[in-house]
Structures are given as structure tokens and as C-alpha cells.
Amino acid sequence: MPAIDSPRWRRRKEARPSEIVAAALEVFAERGFAAARLEDIAARAGVSKAALYLYFPTKQDLFRAVVADAFAPNLAGVAGAADAYEGRFEDLVRTLLPALAAVASRGSMGGLVKMVVGESRNFPELAKVWHDDLVGKALAAVSGAIARAQAKGEVKAGDPRAYALGLIAPLMLAVLWRETFTPVGAPPFDLEALARQHAETALNGMLAEMPEAAAA
Amino acid sequence: MPAIDSPRWRRRKEARPSEIVAAALEVFAERGFAAARLEDIAARAGVSKAALYLYFPTKQDLFRAVVADAFAPNLAGVAGAADAYEGRFEDLVRTLLPALAAVASRGSMGGLVKMVVGESRNFPELAKVWHDDLVGKALAAVSGAIARAQAKGEVKAGDPRAYALGLIAPLMLAVLWRETFTPVGAPPFDLEALARQHAETALNGMLAEMPEAAAA
DNA sequence: CGGATAACTGACCCGTGAGTTAGTAATTCC
DNA sequence: GGAATTACTAACTCACGGGTCAGTTATCCG
Numbered sequence: 001m002p003a004i005d006s007p008r009w010r011r012r013k014e015a016r017p018s019e020i021v022a023a024a025l026e027v028f029a030e031r032g033f034a035a036a037r038l039e040d041i042a043a044r045a046g047v048s049k050a051a052l053y054l055y056f057p058t059k060q061d062l063f064r065a066v067v068a069d070a071f072a073p074n075l076a077g078v079a080g081a082a083d084a085y086e087g088r089f090e091d092l093v094r095t096l097l098p099a100l101a102a103v104a105s106r107g108s109m110g111g112l113v114k115m116v117v118g119e120s121r122n123f124p125e126l127a128k129v130w131h132d133d134l135v136g137k138a139l140a141a142v143s144g145a146i147a148r149a150q151a152k153g154e155v156k157a158g159d160p161r162a163y164a165l166g167l168i169a170p171l172m173l174a175v176l177w178r179e180t181f182t183p184v185g186a187p188p189f190d191l192e193a194l195a196r197q198h199a200e201t202a203l204n205g206m207l208a209e210m211p212e213a214a215a216a
Numbered sequence: 217m218p219a220i221d222s223p224r225w226r227r228r229k230e231a232r233p234s235e236i237v238a239a240a241l242e243v244f245a246e247r248g249f250a251a252a253r254l255e256d257i258a259a260r261a262g263v264s265k266a267a268l269y270l271y272f273p274t275k276q277d278l279f280r281a282v283v284a285d286a287f288a289p290n291l292a293g294v295a296g297a298a299d300a301y302e303g304r305f306e307d308l309v310r311t312l313l314p315a316l317a318a319v320a321s322r323g324s325m326g327g328l329v330k331m332v333v334g335e336s337r338n339f340p341e342l343a344k345v346w347h348d349d350l351v352g353k354a355l356a357a358v359s360g361a362i363a364r365a366q367a368k369g370e371v372k373a374g375d376p377r378a379y380a381l382g383l384i385a386p387l388m389l390a391v392l393w394r395e396t397f398t399p400v401g402a403p404p405f406d407l408e409a410l411a412r413q414h415a416e417t418a419l420n421g422m423l424a425e426m427p428e429a430a431a432a
Numbered sequence: 433c434g435g436a437t438a439a440c441t442g443a444c445c446c447g448t449g450a451g452t453t454a455g456t457a458a459t460t461c462c
Numbered sequence: 463g464g465a466a467t468t469a470c471t472a473a474c475t476c477a478c479g480g481g482t483c484a485g486t487t488a489t490c491c492g
Contacts (some may be wrong), residue, residue: 011488012440015366030337034250038480049440050482059480120396128400136402157418162386162410166417169340169385170378177316180336184344186352194378201374201382203420227458227469253449264471274451277447 002009017055017065022044029111033119060123067115067126070108071134078103079134082141089149090203093167096142100171101195110179113172130132137166139190146206155206163206170198224270233271236261241282243280245327245395249279249335276339280380283342286328294319295350298357305365306419309383312358316387317411326395329388355380362422379422394417 020043025044027036037113038059042049056062078100085092103109116135120127142164149155174189239261243252254275258265272278293318301308319325332351336343358380371379373424390405398404 007488009488010438013439016439030247030336032250032334035338037478049438050442050479053481054439055429064342083335084310092273108327112379114333117330117392118248121399122248122251124400127396131397131400131402134395158415159409162405162413163417165389165405165410166386166414171390172384173385173388176333177387178331180343181347181351184340184347186347189378189381192383193375197378198382201372201379202417203421205417205419223458225458229469232469244486255449255452265450265472266472269451270469273451 001020008169016045016047016051018061020047020052020055021069022065023110024062025070025108028066028115030111031107033115033122059096064126067112067130070112071130076129079138079141082138082145087144088209089152090155092145093199093203097167097195098192099169100108100168100211101191104171104175105191110175114179114193139168142167153208156208167202171195219354221303232261232263232267236263236268236271237282237285237361240278241324241327242284244279244282244331249275249331249338279339282343283328283331283346286295287346288325295357295423297400298354298361301361305361305368305370306423308361308416309419313383313387313415314408320387320391321407326391329391330395332387355384358383369424372424383418387411397421
């Protein structure tokens with residue numbers, strides 16, 4: 001027999017939205033937008049399906065909320081830091097890559113990236129927001145830092161945007177690898193170690209060849 | 217009035233399967249598995265929906281056929297080439313990366329990669345096949361070539377698998393970029409140029425530092 | 433305590449799309 | 463030519479899941 005008190009449910013107007021969004025992030029990341037069932041999201045949030053509609057008018061709006069919630073805090077910081085940075089380029093790289101690895105290790109970044117690439121065609125406006133406000137900005141920030149380092153003679157000549165992609169791509173792909181292949185038995189990548197080794201390799205490849213000089 | 221002859225449709229038992237698979241690849245790549253409609257695939261293949269079922273018993277089987285058809289030829293060659301290679305490591309890299317860029321430029325590789333990452337949770341057996349037979353093998357082949365180059369003193373010490381990821385990740389991510397962000401106005405990457413620059417940068421970062429030596 | 437409020441639920445509706453089937457028309461073979 | 467074969471289609475069924483609503487129950491306030 002169940003306990004006589006302890007009501008069947010509680011009113012928790014404040015806590016619901018974030019719990020729902022968290023549950024939705026999990027399910028969307030696992031199944032993709034179309035295959036995700038609102039009943040599953042509701043169940044994982046400990047709530048009935050109808051309750052979702054008290055807070056989000058449609059499935060698409062819930063999806064948008066997930067994106068807005070989970071995306072912005074992750075990358076905005078990184079981009080801003082790279083943008084404002086003025087010290088030696090190699091110090092930036094040796095800070096940035098492990099920081100990115102740390103962000104990627106915990107948390108939901110893998111699921112997010114999957115959602116971005118998987119649903120971009122079905123949500124062109126979202127793809128545009130993702131690019132204009134976040135991914136594009138982050139890439140531009142790193143490219144900008146590289147261009148400045150080139151102007152100071154720290155970094156070899158070459159397309160800064162291609163250099164930037166070369167810097168961050170291994171980490172991104174390692175995250176996708178974790179989401180995609182590790183669950184079926186593939187050996188994982190150690191993100192921290194990868195970030196350290198890749199930082200050294202990339203610097204080694206990018207830095208101009210004066211033994212010791214430049215920088216303020 | 218329509219022409220009096222020219223029948224409404226023709227019997228083309230041989231040609232149908234490949235046409236259907238090609239149409240399915242397009243639609244699956246655009247929409248993802250769950251959101252893809254068989255009617256759309258049928259229409260694009262110039263055939264009725266029911267005709268699909270003459271050749272493929274279910275939507276999942278059609279998806280599997282698409283994967284089998286489109287995936288294997290793309291990567292098997294690359295992996296084999298890297299595996300068998302015995303010359304100087306830098307020559308391998310300068311050959312492999314542009315070749316990969318060429319494969320990625322034309323054709324459907326972007327759509328495939330999207331399908332892999334997007335549907336891996338919904339098709340664990342496929343994810344396993346993808347990894348065990350293709351992606352994992354390709355990565356192992358490149359890692360192996362790097363390990364051999366390290367043994368010969370051509371390449372610096374370090375985790376070969378991480379080096380391999382660093383080599384191919386920028387190209388993969390550029391392909392995903394094209395699929396995801398270019399359609400909404402983001403500036404594209406020139407894959408050929410990216411491959412060339414990245415090959416030089418990566419070699420610069422990876423090669424051991426004896427001015428001229430080693431190699432058979 | 434008891435009425436009012438609103439957060440929440442269970443059971444429902446209905447559009448959509450995977451899969452089926454009865455029949456039609458292109459082809460083949462005599 | 464015409465019967466037999468079968469590639470193909472139009473029209474259907476039915477399960478599934480997004481979205482709704484009437485009613486229930488926790489909570490607030492007097």
C-alpha cells in the first residue's frame with residue numbers, strides 16, 4: 001500500500017521549465033528531433049505530456065528553447081576570450097584548447113553538435129542563428145586572433161580561417177566520435193590528452209621560425 | 217491533348233533499385249531518417265510509393281541499402297592505400313589529404329556523414345558496421361602509417377591516433393560546415409586549398425627535426 | 433476550515449505517413 | 463494477334479504521435 005500522504009504530484013511552476021528542457025535535450029540528442037517523442041520527454045521530466053504544453057506551445061518551440069538554453073553559455077565565453085586576447089599566441093592556444101576540451105568533456109556539447117548538423121536542414125532559421133550568433137562568431141574570433149598573431153610575425157602566412165579550423169576540428173570530431181562510435185564499442189579519445197598534444201603539434205606547425213623573438 | 221503513344225510508365229526492373237537508392241540518399245541526407253517521407257523518395261525516383269516495396273521490404277532496409285551502396289566505395293580505397301603505403305610519410309600526407317578533399321568535394325559524402333552522426337543512436341548495428349568496417353579501419357590505417365613513420369624516425373613521438381585525427385578532422389568538419397551552414401549564408405571553405413595548407417601545417421608540426429635524413 | 437485558483441493529469445481527437453492490396457497496363461512469348 | 467506474366471499504380475488501412483480538453487487535486491488566501 002502506498003503512503004497515505006505524499007501527494008501524487010506537486011505544483012512547481014518555477015522548476016518545471018528547466019527540468020523539461022533538460023529532459024528534452026537528452027531525448028533530442030539521442031533520437032533527433034523527428035524521432036523524439038514528447039511522451040518520452042515528459043516521462044523523463046517526471047510530468048505528463050499535457051504539462052509540456054503549459055510551458056511550451058509546440059514541439060518546435062521546445063526544441064528552440066533547448067538550443068537557446070544549452071548553446072549560448074557554452075561558446076560565447078570562448079569566443080569572447082579569444083576576441084579580447086592580446087598576449088602571446090601560443091599561450092592563447094595552450095589555454096584555449098584544454099578549456100574547450102574541458103567544456104566538451106562534461107555536459108551536453110556532443111548532443112548539441114549532433115542536433116545542429118542533424119536538424120539544420122529542417123530548421124534553416126535555427127541554423128542561421130547558430131552560425132551568425134555562435135559558431136561563426138567563435139570561428140571569426142579565433143581567426144582574428146590568428147590574423148593578429150600573423151601581423152606580429154608570430155604565425156606563418158596562410159588563411160587564418162583554415163588555421164582556425166585546423167585548431168578546433170580535432171576536438172569537435174572527437175566529441176562526435178564519442179557520441180557516435182563509442183556507444184558501439186569503439187575506443188574513445190581522451191579529450192584532455194588530445195587537446196594537449198594537438199596544441200603542441202599545431203603550434204609547432206603554425207609558429208613562424210624565429211627561434212625566440214616578437215611578442216610585447 | 218497528350219501524345220497518343222508514349223505509355224504512362226515503363227517496366228525497368230534493372231534500373232529501378234539504383235535510381236531509388238540515389239533518390240533515397242538525397243532525401244535521407246536532407247531530412248534525416250525519421251523525417252524523410254517515402255512518398256518524396258518515390259516521387260524523386262519517378263515511381264509510385266508502392267513500387268519501392270517491390271525492391272525494399274521496409275524503410276529501414278532502404279536506408280541500409282543507401283548506406284551500403286554509398287559508403288563502402290568512398291573510404292575503403294583510402295584506407296587500403298594508407299595501409300599499404302611504404303614511402304616517405306610526407307609524400308603520403310601530401311597525396312592523401314588532397315585526394316580526400318577531392319572525394320569530399322564532389323558527391324554525397326557530406327550527406328553521409330550527417331546520416332552517420334544523426335542516426336547512429338537509432339541504428340546501433342549500423343553504427344557498429346560503420347565503425348568496424350570503415351571509419352575505424354580508415355583511422356587505424358592512418359594511425360598505422362604514422363606509427364611506422366615514428367618507428368623510422370620521421371615523425372615526432374606522440375599518440376598516433378591523435379595525430380591521425382588531427383590530420384583528417386579539418387576536412388571532415390569542413391564538409392559538415394558545407395552541409396550545415398553554407399546553405400544559410402555562411403562563407404564556405406575551399407576544400408582543396410584547405411587540404412593543401414593543412415597538409416603543410418600538419419607536416420610542419422609532426423615531422424621530427426632532423427634537417428634531411430631517414431626514409432628508405 | 434472552505435472556497436477560489438491554477439498546476440497538472442488521463443483520455444481523447446485527428447493528421448500523417450509506413451505498409452498493403454486489388455487491379456491495370458507494359459511486355460513477353462506463342 | 464492474343465493469352466500469360468509481372469512491373470507498376472491508386473486507393474486503401476492502421477498505428478503512432480502531436481496537440482487538446484474536461485476534469486482533478488495541490489496550494490493559496492480569507
